[in-house]
Amino acid sequence: QLQLQESGPGLVKPSETLSLTCTVSGGSISSSSYYWGWIRQPPGKGLEWIGSIYYSGSTYYNPSLKSRVTISVDTSKNQFSLKLSSVTAADTAVYYCARPGGVRAHDAFDIWGQGTMVTVSS
């Protein structure tokens, strides 16, 4: 079945760019018109939706992060990626990638990666 796996550096310095990749296995990222998503969770806190990318490349970002976020898709590698620039300690969190259960923008995330912890510290 479809699986998602996040990867990337676990430690990023303040003011630098956080870069994560979500690798999709068990299915093709371009075979169906899903809105692939990124969500994060600071330690001990709740979930925050970061943004989503349609399989065709259209992107939707959280306004609170929009000036610093870029989500892209690489169909040749069956991956989609997150870049968050000018990070601070407030960006320390577990980052999840996820796929909704259907192809509508309204569909909830039913497949999640295991999450990857990213710490922002010098």
Place this chain on the structure above:
Amino acid sequence: DIQMTQSPSSVSASVGDRVTITCRASQGISSWLAWYQQKPGKAPKLLIYAASSLQSGVPSRFSGSGSGTDFTLTISSLQPEDFATYYCQQANSFPHTFGQGTKLEIK
């Protein structure tokens, strides 16, 4: 942005109890609401989508209701494995905001 407010923030209950968690949207979201369960160190798990549809494989003791701005998640008879944190999320419009979470603890 649509704000999602859950209540209570935490609740203590016993095995066998019936528990209801509420989620209120700052504006109407039709039925585009999901409920997730999260256990420590794990990714969230989808329980309910479209306000009242039970995700495949989720026990029938979980149910959701509501539309517009007011929604509820009900667990009819708590089991030991249900003690976790629960989140609602609206998917009516981007950004797809989450509620702040409700921690369900053992009494």
